[in-house]
Amino acid sequence: MGIGARRNKIREQRRQTILRAARKLFFEKGFKNVTVESIAKKANISKGAVYLHFKSKDEIYTHLLLSEVDRHQKLIKSIVEEKNRASESIRKIALSYVEFFLNDPELFRILMNYMLNPEHLDLTEEMDKKLVTAVNRNIDAISELINAGIEAGEFPRPINVFHHRNIIWGMINGIIALHLFTGPEEKRGTRIRNTLEEGLDIYLRGLKEQKK
């Protein structure tokens, strides 16, 4: 191994150490309640050193976010590839979202925040692009499924795929947002799942009878 490569490896290890420390803290206390100092401490490193690896606190969070979104992307991909009926796959994707966010509500908050703040976070160009791409890939899965549904005769044509993708995506997020932080915690899961399933059900039924 050349010197350059060794350097990079060590550098990468440092990054991972920081990310691991940050992850624990963020997911434990929420973004606002974690200081960069505390991340540094947990990683046995100085505050300044953290900034040798990441541009900002936001960027650290975004890295974690990205790896989560990617993880979820794989799940979605596998659902799409099952080749069930389109409406069934959409239902599954929606439910997988719910699980995803029930597991880490903070993540939903941050993604929502990202969506609501056009100026975005304080990220490098690169990170910003990556995050947008990753999120879009997930949204596009729905388009793909709607198209497959049209192919299969499950949905009528012509329908405006983008429209319906946005409506479905909006519904999923809206319902999650509405329930994720309210009511008794142990019941949130079933409440969200039930509401979302019923909502999609009715919507997709309506869609199938569009312009018959």
Added chain:
Amino acid sequence: MGIGARRNKIREQRRQTILRAARKLFFEKGFKNVTVESIAKKANISKGAVYLHFKSKDEIYTHLLLSEVDRHQKLIKSIVEEKNRASESIRKIALSYVEFFLNDPELFRILMNYMLNPEHLDLTEEMDKKLVTAVNRNIDAISELINAGIEAGEFPRPINVFHHRNIIWGMINGIIALHLFTGPEEKRGTRIRNTLEEGLDIYLRGLKEQKK
């Protein structure tokens, strides 16, 4: 006029001056980019004096929020009282929301933020309660309309009114969130309106054929 009353009047005027100044700034620059100092300056007053009238920056914002929500509430009430078909009224309410938020996207951000942060803002007990109540009143209008629709035979029974209220509410918010800060600004209005109308349309159609 007694001395006490005069005092109160002056006090109230000060509050209004502060609120007016704050309003202009907030709606111009967004919550984060306004400092309490700048509000004070605009109101020709010292920073400390601001805190004689409001507990925190959050609370100032919430006051503005509340008056907006109240204003909107009146609109909703008048829509409900028109006694159109339920689905028509729901459509109207949704569209009135859109106008509301197109007019002041920052407001949507804050309300969403409020929804996503259970610890809420740094408010007096009273303000917090008021805000929750005001928002709920608006959501309840939808329940009311669904019930009216059932009465009128427009929707089948039995259906779970809360469920559908939440789904509709979620859909409205989700679609607005998805579009309010993206794409060319001049087209946002029509994009949101179209998507939302179509979404509701299909959903309500599906609802009418529920369990026939």
Added chain:
DNA sequence: AGTCATTTATGACTCGCGGTCAGAATCTTG
């Protein structure tokens, strides 16, 4: 091994902002 350039680490410091408070200014009352 010793020198020196380069990379990496440190933590004291700056900066910005929300919020506080001791003391000044102004008003009320007798």
Added chain:
DNA sequence: CAAGATTCTGACCGCGAGTCATAAATGACT
């Protein structure tokens, strides 16, 4: 006008993100 009550002021505090002068570590070259 004096004394007390109220309102106002702006210097100050605390906090946390991000910076930077300085120090330590590394390793290439003699």
